[in-house]
Amino acid sequence: MNTEEIWNLNKIQLSEGLSMLRRSRNMTLGELSEDSGMALTYLSKVENGMLVPKMETLSRMIAAYGLTIQQFYIWLNSVTELRD
DSSP states (O other): OHHHHTTTSSSSHHHHHHHHHHTTTTHHHHHHHHHTTTHHHHHHHHHHHHHHOOHHHHHHHHHHTTOOOOHHHHHHHHHHHHHH
């Protein structure tokens, strides 16, 4: 998987995927903020589709869950397939 593949996700898929991942881990935005070192308001805007993070920022967010970008992409595809 490369950068192009992750950006083929549209903004809605990405924001919903990040929100689903956080909720599946029973984390609050506050906990994610602490674990990632990112501002809660920024994370909220990303999850609500108001901002699209740069790849390095996305990597940091995903790392707070103990995942790589590749693992997130695979997880998101599997969850999306289950919903369809």
